[in-house]
Amino acid sequence: MLLSKLFGPHILVFVIAQHLMSIGTALLVAATVRLAGAPRILSVLAFLIAALYARTVHYDNTIGAETISNFLVALAAFIAAGLAFRKWSPFIAAAAVGVALGAVMTCRSAAVGQAAVILLWLAVVLDAGWLRRLTLLALAGGLATAVYLIPTAVNYAIGKRLAGNESLAVMAFVVGYSADFDHGVHLDRKANARAFVEKMRAQDTPTGWADADVYQWPFAAMHLLEKPGDSAAEFEKVVRDIFIETLTTPATLYRHLTGHFLREMYFLLFDGNSVARRTVNPQGYEFFAQRDPFPFFGIPTGLKPGQLIHDYYKPHWRLEGRVLPTQARLQLGLSYVLTLGYQPRPDLAHLCCGLTISSEYDDLPGPIRWVSAATLILLAVLLAGGVATRLGLMPSLPAGLTAGGTLMILLALVSAAFPAFLIYGFNRYAYYVVPFLGGASAILGAVLFDRIRLLWCGAICAKIALPSRDPFC
Secondary structure, three states, X not given: OHHHHHHOOOHHXXXXXXXXXXXXXXXXXXXXXXXXXXXXXXXXXXXXXXHHOHHHHHXXXXXXXXXXXXXXXXXXXXXXHHHHHOOOOHHHHHHHHHHHHHHHHHHOHXXXXXXXXXXXXXXXXXXXXXXXXXXXXXXXXXXXXXXXXXXXXXXXXXXXXXXXXXHHHHHHHHHHHHOOOOOOOOHHHHHHHHHHHHHHHHOOOOOOOOOOOHHHHHHHHHHHHOOOOOOHHHHHHHHHHHHHHHHHOHHHHHHHHHHHHHHHXXXXXXXXXXXXXXXXXXXXXXXXXXXXXXOOEOOOOXXXXXXXXXXXXXXXXXXEOOOEOOHHHHHHHHHHHHHOOOOOOOOOEEOOOOOEEOOOOOOOOOOHHHHHHHHHHHHHHHHHHHHHHHOOOOOOOOHHHHHHHHHHHHHHHHHHXXXXXXXXOOHHHHHHHHHHHHHHHHHHHHHHHHHHHHHHHHHHHHHOOOOOOOOOO
């Protein structure tokens, strides 16, 4: 709720600020694609994918830290691209990258994955000696760590301790899904939960559990591990012990990766599960909206349903129904528009000319499939192109596009991997992924255009018998 504290208590101000931040994220991703050498039209494509993705618009109405963290990751990636591709002032740019990464980790500690990707990417692509690279990375990493630790130091100084509820919730899923309840630590506690865990694991299918509520069963398993008289700290230590055991035992880690992680990554990136696709209805956030709402802004969307037109649209009676639509007709149209995209729809929405479309919230796979597929194709093209170049079978791909595409792919995959590994691949986590999938899709287009240009130029050279050493070829 940082934005609401900064700008005021009203949900409308909070929502507007989040929408503006998401547009800023899309602009930064598009600018990064442009710095990598993609044509301007493809950077516009990256912006449109990132800015108009329906789930981003939907969740901007309801969440806080995710919007800010996406913006800060995109900002750090943009500055890193400027440092690598445009030779921006190295120490100033490295310091800016460090501050942005420290801020994003303060906002969302799971963003440590994106921070590591950006720093490692800089270490590889910077055109400088190793000593200079290490100096810049040390500056960026040191500032990121300092910014991240400042709130921790302040909390320690004033005696405030972090609540363990969130970390306990994250560990609960890994323990429930993959822990070994027949061996290892805390066997007496595991025995109390073993029958329930085996029952729930037996209900698992290739498409997951029956509904979103059943997906939460690891919380019930955690309660069975608890003993009367356990303090919160003692119980958190028990769960942490089993969590660490699960991740450090080859058998359970392998089971988690193959039986849970890969499947949830598929659910997230390709909308492979109807339960994972289910979108939260904005009315579920009514509690937040009812805190000091504006007189007629009573829900997260900012529109009081069924009343906006009747209360504020009052055309002259001689014009109503002849030149201007009536109140009832206009309200009916507006109400229909507002229902599109906010609730699961069993039917398709009519577009025009006999065409029907599916909103992102239907029980049908959404457009994330196509940008995810484009990203994986780009990954295959970059790997195959690197091998073919080394074998002398084809000219090398442009260095900027290769580096920019690698950055977008890594940011997208890491952004998806954290929730899929620790929890599950529900559609709301696509919020983190789509801006970078859009950037990767745009760079794939730029790579394909570059290969087509080379083939076209090669054909012209062959036709007019220019030597292959000619600069035109």
